[in-house]
Amino acid sequence: xxxxxIVILIIVVLLIVIALISKHHKHKYVFHEKQVADxxxxxxxxxxxxEMAESKFLHDLQLKVNCSRKELFFLYGKARSAExxxxxNGKVRKA
Numbered sequence: 001x002x003x004x005x006i007v008i009l010i011i012v013v014l015l016i017v018i019a020l021i022s023k024h025h026k027h028k029y030v031f032h033e034k035q036v037a038d039x040x041x042x043x044x045x046x047x048x049x050x051e052m053a054e055s056k057f058l059h060d061l062q063l064k065v066n067c068s069r070k071e072l073f074f075l076y077g078k079a080r081s082a083e084x085x086x087x088x089n090g091k092v093r094k095a
Contacts, residue, residue, distance in 0.1 A: 031065075036079055039064045040094070050094045057085075057092040 001009075043060045044050060052060075062072045079085050086093045 031071075031075055031078065033078075033082055033084075035065075036075055036082075037084055039075075040079060040084055044094045051091055054087060054090050054092050 039061060042064055043057060044052070047056075047060070058072060058076065061075065062069070065072070065075060067075065080087060083095050086095055
């Protein structure tokens with residue numbers, strides 16, 4: 001094998017490794033439903049109400065779970081699909 005072929009092979013292997021690491025990084029969010037339900041319960045209990053503004057809810061949930069904005073929206077979607085919360089007209093209500 002010539003030097004050019006070896007360099008090309010090394011570059012291809014590096015690109016494959018980078019693609020695999022990137023895929024793993026994008027799919028690493030693991031939150032169990034109990035963990036999400038507990039955090040949502042704490043947010044509503046500290047607010048003292050069963051309904052609050054969506055922006056306030058998201059901010060408080062992010063502080064409780066200590067996650068990034070991207071993970072926060074993942075959790076928000078998971079909570080809505082599991083029917084832990086309902087959201088309409090900019091308000092979030094505990095289900």
